[in-house]
Amino acid sequence: MTATAQPASVPLESLNDVHARLNPTRARVLRPATLDAACAAVRACAAARQPLIAAGARHAMGGQQFLDRGWVLDTAGLNGVLGFDDARGLLTVQAGIRWPAVLAWLAASADNSRGWTIRQKQTGADDFSLGGAAASNIHGRGLTYAPFVEDIEALTLIDAQGRLIEASRQQRPELFALAVGGYGLFGAIASLTLRLTPRQTLRREVSLARVGDLHAGFARAIAQGCTYGDFQFAIDPRSDDFLDLGVLSCYRPAPQAAASAPRHLQADDFARLLLLAHHDPSRAFTEYAGFYLATDGQHYASDAQQSGVYLDGYHAAVDRSLGHCGSEMITELYVPRAALAAFMACAADSLRRHRAQPIYGTVRLIERDPISVLAWAREDWACVIFNLHVRHDAQGVDAAAQAFRALIDEALRFGGSYYLTYHRWATRAQVEAAHPRLREFLRAKREYDPHGRWQSDWYRHHLALLQA
Numbered sequence: 119m120t121a122t123a124q125p126a127s128v129p130l131e132s133l134n135d136v137h138a139r140l141n142p143t144r145a146r147v148l149r150p151a152t153l154d155a156a157c158a159a160v161r162a163c164a165a166a167r168q169p170l171i172a173a174g175a176r177h178a179m180g181g182q183q184f185l186d187r188g189w190v191l192d193t194a195g196l197n198g199v200l201g202f203d204d205a206r207g208l209l210t211v212q213a214g215i216r217w218p219a220v221l222a223w224l225a226a227s228a229d230n231s232r233g234w235t236i237r238q239k240q241t242g243a244d245d246f247s248l249g250g251a252a253a254s255n256i257h258g259r260g261l262t263y264a265p266f267v268e269d270i271e272a273l274t275l276i277d278a279q280g281r282l283i284e285a286s287r288q289q290r291p292e293l294f295a296l297a298v299g300g301y302g303l304f305g306a307i308a309s310l311t312l313r314l315t316p317r318q319t320l321r322r323e324v325s326l327a328r329v330g331d332l333h334a335g336f337a338r339a340i341a342q343g344c345t346y347g348d349f350q351f352a353i354d355p356r357s358d359d360f361l362d363l364g365v366l367s368c369y370r371p372a373p374q375a376a377a378s379a380p381r382h383l384q385a386d387d388f389a390r391l392l393l394l395a396h397h398d399p400s401r402a403f404t405e406y407a408g409f410y411l412a413t414d415g416q417h418y419a420s421d422a423q424q425s426g427v428y429l430d431g432y433h434a435a436v437d438r439s440l441g442h443c444g445s446e447m448i449t450e451l452y453v454p455r456a457a458l459a460a461f462m463a464c465a466a467d468s469l470r471r472h473r474a475q476p477i478y479g480t481v482r483l484i485e486r487d488p489i490s491v492l493a494w495a496r497e498d499w500a501c502v503i504f505n506l507h508v509r510h511d512a513q514g515v516d517a518a519a520q521a522f523r524a525l526i527d528e529a530l531r532f533g534g535s536y537y538l539t540y541h542r543w544a545t546r547a548q549v550e551a552a553h554p555r556l557r558e559f560l561r562a563k564r565e566y567d568p569h570g571r572w573q574s575d576w577y578r579h580h581l582a583l584l585q586a
Contacts, residue, residue, distance in 0.1 A: 136177045138447045143184040151195040161280030169573040172306035174247025180539030181575035182301040207234045207314040213249025213307040234314035235421040243428035249307040255299030259348045264485040267298040275305035278571035299490040303572050320369035324414040327366040330459040344368040349481040354399035361466040365410045379416040395477045443510040452499040453534035464528045472521040475507040492559045519543040542579045
């Protein structure tokens with residue numbers, strides 16, 4: 119429905135997240151085509167005393183972009199470029215714009231005389247909104263980068279009364295620190311100004327490594343000037359290499375080289391590897407590792423190497439082969455870097471004990487986030503991402519929840535944490551141990567939005583959990 123429709127006339131729609139499809143929701147969707155219409159929609163909800171939440175590309179899996187039986191402000195129509203400062207490397211965009219459109223604009227703009235581009239984005243998929251990236255405070259595979267808050271100069275928010283408010287490190291810094299990584303609870307992000315970086319050519323350096331050598335391997339790569347990197351680990355619980363052997367890929371600036379990557383995985387290759395990971399994970403890893411080792415020495419543009427093929431709806435073929443309905447759910451755990459090898463050994467034992475089925479996993483680095491109130495990067499940590507297969511029946515979902523809670527316990531045992539919004543399966547004790555500023559965050563939420571106009575399923579869940 120358009121944003122001008124009266125609240126009573128907007129029907130409920132069926133919504134779900136794109137990736138895991140474990141958030142079936144019925145909500146009334148407002149689709150403003152302009153910023154004025156978006157503000158008017160929020161004012162209409164405020165007048166009707168109806169809570170709402172903003173949604174972008176709907177990839178998030180924790181329910182922070184949905185409000186069951188409530189209102190969802192779809193930002194897809196707010197997708198323009200608003201301004202560009204070539205001298206300072208600043209780009210202002212509307213919140214609904216997706217990464218491919220940003221990269222295309224920068225590549226085509228005659229005003230971009232210095233070759234500015236983005237510094238980091240989510241990898242593995244591209245069709246994410248930048249408003250969602252800011253609200254979730256995402257990260258990429260930079261070896262020495264803090265989360266996305268470090269790449270944001272300023273925000274414009276739509277507050278609970280439908281007013282536009284500017285927030286930055288200089289102007290309303292408290293609100294800026296709450297809104298970046300605030301999951302839409304301090305207002306809908308209408309626009310954001312990005313800090314860009316010069317585009318570079320990078321040389322990919324690939325090797326097989328063991329997780330026990332990974333801390334030193336990352337440190338060596340950083341000392342040698344590599345700017346990006348990650349480690350894709352073996353996923354077969356039956357193998358001695360499980361969560362131990364992996365492919366270490368790092369990217370070093372090569373200023374004299376031109377981007378040239380003749381070997382790369384196509385969509386059909388990814389589809390085949392994903393299907394294979396469900397049936398023969400050792401073979402899937404062997405083929406994946408073989409491909410990456412063959413790309414050692416290839417050159418990539420610093421922005422292009424962060425893009426990835428995402429197979430929307432790929433799980434239909436997997437479901438047919440498995441004979442049941444399912445998907446992958448992500449979790450991300452954080453541990454001190456020196457404890458990574460010990461944590462991975464414990465995680466391997468835990469996943470085997472719970473008979474979990476990893477489909478994909480990677481290790482990255484993150485630098486401490488000193489800005490955001492609800493900062494998940496509270497220290498310089500190693501980030502460990504697991505994609506586990508989840509059957510879409512009660513027994514399968516319960517088994518996944520138990521497996522994910524066990525992984526969180528292992529991370530906490532090493533003084534670590536977990537990412538708050540991939541799922542809602544953590545216990546109250548786990549939430550409070552991993553995110554000690556959550557109560558402060560919720561108190562600030564009540565101060566900025568005393569009538570609770572901005573709400574989500576994720577927010578309601580955690581509010582009830584902490585009040586229980």
